[in-house]
Amino acid sequence: MLKLALPKxxxxxxxxxxxxxxGFGYADYHESSxxxxxxxxxxxxxxxxxxxxxxxxxQVAIGNYxxxxxxxxxIMELLVKYHSDAIVKVRDLGYGQRNLYLASSRFSAxxxxxxxxxxxxxxxxxSEYPNIxxxxxxxxxxxxxxxxxxxxxxxxxxxxxxxxxxxxxTTSEExxxxxxxxIARILTxxxxxxxxxxxxxxxxxxxxxxxxxxxxxxxxxxRDISISEIDSEEKFESSxxxxxxxxxxxxxxxxQSHTNKFLKKAGIKIRSYRxxxxxxxxxxxxxxxxxxxxxxxxxxGQVANGNFDLAVTGRDWLSDHKYxxxxxxxxxxxxxxxxxxxxxxxxxxxxxxxSTGDLRQLLQSGQIPILRIASExxxxxxxxxxxxxxxxxxxxxxxxxxxxxxxxxADVLIENTETGKTLAKNNLKIIETLFESTGCLIGNxxxxxxxxxxxRIERLVEIFQKGLAAPSP
Amino acid sequence: xxIPKCKGASDWMPQDMRQFRHIEEVFRKSCSGWGYNxxxxxxxxxxxxxxxxxxxxxEMLGRLYSFLDWDGWSGERxxxxxxxxxxxxxxYVEQMADxxxxxLCYIENMFSxxxxxxxxxxxxxxxxxxMGSAEPEGDAELILLAxxxxxxxxxxxxxxxxxxxxxxxxxxxxLGLPPEEQEQRLLEILTGDIRALGKIKGESPEVNRFLKxxxxxxxxxxxxxxxxxxxxxxxxxxxxxxxxxxxxTASLLDSIGQSYEVNFAxxxxxxxxxxxxxxxxGRGELVGKGGRYDELVPLVGGGNVPASGFALFIDKLICLxxxxxxxxxxxxxxxxxxxxxxxxxxxEIARLxxxxxxxxxxxxxxxxxxxxxxxxxxxxKSFTLVNASTEKDQKGLSFDQLLQRxxxxxxx
Numbered sequence: 001m002l003k004l005a006l007p008k009x010x011x012x013x014x015x016x017x018x019x020x021x022x023g024f025g026y027a028d029y030h031e032s033s034x035x036x037x038x039x040x041x042x043x044x045x046x047x048x049x050x051x052x053x054x055x056x057x058x059q060v061a062i063g064n065y066x067x068x069x070x071x072x073x074x075i076m077e078l079l080v081k082y083h084s085d086a087i088v089k090v091r092d093l094g095y096g097q098r099n100l101y102l103a104s105s106r107f108s109a110x111x112x113x114x115x116x117x118x119x120x121x122x123x124x125x126x127s128e129y130p131n132i133x134x135x136x137x138x139x140x141x142x143x144x145x146x147x148x149x150x151x152x153x154x155x156x157x158x159x160x161x162x163x164x165x166x167x168x169x170t171t172s173e174e175x176x177x178x179x180x181x182x183i184a185r186i187l188t189x190x191x192x193x194x195x196x197x198x199x200x201x202x203x204x205x206x207x208x209x210x211x212x213x214x215x216x217x218x219x220x221x222x223r224d225i226s227i228s229e230i231d232s233e234e235k236f237e238s239s240x241x242x243x244x245x246x247x248x249x250x251x252x253x254x255x256q257s258h259t260n261k262f263l264k265k266a267g268i269k270i271r272s273y274r275x276x277x278x279x280x281x282x283x284x285x286x287x288x289x290x291x292x293x294x295x296x297x298x299x300x301g302q303v304a305n306g307n308f309d310l311a312v313t314g315r316d317w318l319s320d321h322k323y324x325x326x327x328x329x330x331x332x333x334x335x336x337x338x339x340x341x342x343x344x345x346x347x348x349x350x351x352x353x354x355s356t357g358d359l360r361q362l363l364q365s366g367q368i369p370i371l372r373i374a375s376e377x378x379x380x381x382x383x384x385x386x387x388x389x390x391x392x393x394x395x396x397x398x399x400x401x402x403x404x405x406x407x408x409x410a411d412v413l414i415e416n417t418e419t420g421k422t423l424a425k426n427n428l429k430i431i432e433t434l435f436e437s438t439g440c441l442i443g444n445x446x447x448x449x450x451x452x453x454x455x456r457i458e459r460l461v462e463i464f465q466k467g468l469a470a471p472s473p
Numbered sequence: 474x475x476i477p478k479c480k481g482a483s484d485w486m487p488q489d490m491r492q493f494r495h496i497e498e499v500f501r502k503s504c505s506g507w508g509y510n511x512x513x514x515x516x517x518x519x520x521x522x523x524x525x526x527x528x529x530x531x532e533m534l535g536r537l538y539s540f541l542d543w544d545g546w547s548g549e550r551x552x553x554x555x556x557x558x559x560x561x562x563x564x565y566v567e568q569m570a571d572x573x574x575x576x577l578c579y580i581e582n583m584f585s586x587x588x589x590x591x592x593x594x595x596x597x598x599x600x601x602x603x604m605g606s607a608e609p610e611g612d613a614e615l616i617l618l619a620x621x622x623x624x625x626x627x628x629x630x631x632x633x634x635x636x637x638x639x640x641x642x643x644x645x646x647x648l649g650l651p652p653e654e655q656e657q658r659l660l661e662i663l664t665g666d667i668r669a670l671g672k673i674k675g676e677s678p679e680v681n682r683f684l685k686x687x688x689x690x691x692x693x694x695x696x697x698x699x700x701x702x703x704x705x706x707x708x709x710x711x712x713x714x715x716x717x718x719x720x721x722t723a724s725l726l727d728s729i730g731q732s733y734e735v736n737f738a739x740x741x742x743x744x745x746x747x748x749x750x751x752x753x754x755g756r757g758e759l760v761g762k763g764g765r766y767d768e769l770v771p772l773v774g775g776g777n778v779p780a781s782g783f784a785l786f787i788d789k790l791i792c793l794x795x796x797x798x799x800x801x802x803x804x805x806x807x808x809x810x811x812x813x814x815x816x817x818x819x820x821e822i823a824r825l826x827x828x829x830x831x832x833x834x835x836x837x838x839x840x841x842x843x844x845x846x847x848x849x850x851x852x853x854k855s856f857t858l859v860n861a862s863t864e865k866d867q868k869g870l871s872f873d874q875l876l877q878r879x880x881x882x883x884x885x
Contacts, residue, residue, distance in 0.1 A: 082588065083535075083588055138535060139531055141525075142524060143525040144521050146549060301546055305546050324543075392476065
């Protein structure tokens with residue numbers, strides 16, 4: 001059986017159009033569809049699955065899928081680190097152009113590659129593309145650099161929490177609108193049709209390749225990382241980041257409304273956190289405290305490395321961080337109680353397992369040769385397998401749409417759920433609850449060594465604690 | 474279920490380990506004889522140690538095993554040691570900076586990512602570093618030490634190839650290439666692509682002729698270097714000191730009758746090399762290489778300390794040295810009845826034999842590499858000695874007679 005993997009998200013609409021032109025006849029894969037296994041009328045024997053774009057290249061590389069459509073940025077993110085991965089770039093599909101830029105902040109004195117190279121201290125680069133960031137740092141021959149992998153919102157970090165960001169955008173103007181200064185364009189690319197090397201060598205994929213060849217116009221943008229410097233006319237604007245200021249990270253995404261409600265309840269006034277226009281730096285009415293809005297997934301790591309003193313995140317992400325770094329200085333300060341979810345182990349209804357013990361039996365009897373555990377929480381998944389002696393196993397990192405992995409591409413998911421309805425809808429069942437997670441205020445214990453910060457942090461913690469008992473507004 | 478070993482990893486069998494230990498012993502003894510002291514650096518180092526421009530090339534940095542440590546929340550990465558010289562330079566700066574001259578050696582494993590799994594990801598090497606010497610005599614000392622080790626390992630004849638990275642650096646600069654292209658061409662030369670020089674067109678036919686000579690000719694005496702010096706174009710006069718330096722070492726090797734090949738196409742090496750580089754070939758295989766790296770110690774935070782060194786590749790040497798057998802004949806002391814008196818006698822005889830230098834196993838049946846089998850009589854005072862291969866036996870031997878028979882067979 002031939003297998004094709006398709007992107008969800010930004011490339012979904014154009015990809016659906018291309019597939020239509022090529023005669024694939026997917027009625028249930030279009031701009032707004034949320035179907036994970038669309039059926040092709042043109043190729044009824046073809047198995048198709050929809051993934052988060054970042055997962056596509058990995059799925060082809062490990063041989064789960066013969067073909068996939070994926071942005072060049074995510075292909076390169078894999079290939080720059082794992083040179084020999086089994087991916088063949090078959091055809092530039094001519095749409096979905098995305099550039100990767102290297103950018104600093106307009107409050108930063110860094111304006112060029114030469115400024116970066118002559119930087120004396122450690123250069124911190126934040127990016128959703130950590131492999132590309134590392135390759136770039138090596139190419140610049142930076143002696144002392146830190147790569148800070150992030151789930152997103154990287155524009156929020158420069159200049160005080162990272163010197164540089166690697167960020168996708170269609171034009172450099174988009175970056176300027178985010179208070180960033182583009183320094184260089186490092187990758188330009190469209191969506192590509194990629195193939196697994198083994199599949200190309202051993203299977204007859206011609207019936208699929210030909211329609212793509214005929215339906216996609218000849219196009220070929222830059223294929224590799226190349227540094228194209230941008231002359232910036234942006235003026236450097238100095239900004240004061242005073243000593244002793246407490247840096248608080250608040251969540252974007254679905255945690256935002258919970259957090260906003262809680263802050264109101266606690267009597268903390270904050271502007272532009274929920275209201276349009278959204279900003280990554282809302283104003284808080286609390287002396288000596290500054291706020292940034294970032295991804296909750298990134299917060300424990302960013303609090304640990306001292307970028308933030310405090311953050312409102314979930315216990316799920318705190319646990320994931322602590323499992324990777326047991327000696328991390330991050331600690332939970334207040335359990336905020338909102339955003340309750342369960343972190344659960346999930347299998348497909350067809351798998352004859354009702355508990356983790358049953359999974360172990362399936363492994364021991366050889367019915368499952370190696371347990372594939374897909375999760376956004378890679379460290380929780382790893383600990384679950386270790387603690388339960390589920391050997392052999394491998395953890396498949398995922399960036400979303402994880403429930404689509406079962407049963408073809410994983411045996412178990414470690415996932416969060418509130419009601420379990422979405423899981424049930426996808427024909428999945430919970431076999432174990434690992435723990436319950438709620439929103440929490442976390443802090444870096446080392447921040448308390450600064451007496452000014454200590455006093456402010458303690459006041460904030462007190463207000464958060466009082467907020468727990470306060471009536472809803 | 475069988476769990477296979479990691480891609481690109483190797484198991485070493487008892488025979489391999491015999492070869493390995495022999496190489497170690499020869500290496501240590503020779504180094505010690507030349508005044509070198511053994512060190513060991515950690516397998517984990519900070520990535521930062523290797524990222525300074527001039528230490529490792531971007532190509533090598535791209536193959537590092539780098540990861541966040543358990544306290545790596547700051548984003549600081551650690552790596553599995555990819556090279557022995559840079560950590561030695563760090564150790565020197567950290568622990569021995571006050572020593573004007575340090576002779577150091579080590580036996581360590583190096584790690585480098587290799588995607589296909591067809592090649593080794595872990596390699597063992599014997600390394601020697603001479604920190605603090607700028608003289609050609611220092612380079613000659615290293616070459617002679619390497620030759621002594623290889624000779625004691627019965628790997629002869631050895632072909633030595635000499636080249637000079639400093640010469641290339643200066644040459645690229647003198648040819649007027651932009652800095653980026655100089656760096657690019659040098660990296661190509663260091664990865665073994667000497668033809669990179671062929672891509673350069675000099676300003677004059679004279680310069681082009683000289684470049685061609687460098688590429689195409691190999692010399693076998695310091696006379697060759699004299700010849701090069703005499704046809705050196707005026708524009709490339711800055712290269713002359715490097716030819717002189719190479720000629721200095723070549724003359725020393727000439728004077729002790731050691732043959733070598735001056736081959737500029739053998740310039741492959743690390744980016745930290747600054748001066749003469751040398752390679753050792755045994756039976757057609759590259760078994761070791763080294764060179765001068767006068768700028769490495771300052772690059773890792775130390776003073777202006779010149780240095781040079783070499784490494785021999787143990788993985789290669791294991792296959793090239795003669796096959797070694799076990800050190801002494803293995804003996805099985807057989808205990809069949811399981812009676813207490815017999816066990817006691819068996820343990821006692823085994824202890825006495827081990828004291829005499831024999832390898833003694835105990836059990837009911839012989840391992841395939843056992844030479845002798847001994848069993849004791851019921852009284853525990855007389856013994857039967859069986860030749861494991863011929864199965865001929867000698868019964869009723871006293872312990873002294875037993876020792877005598879074993880000793881006789883050892884001498885044979």
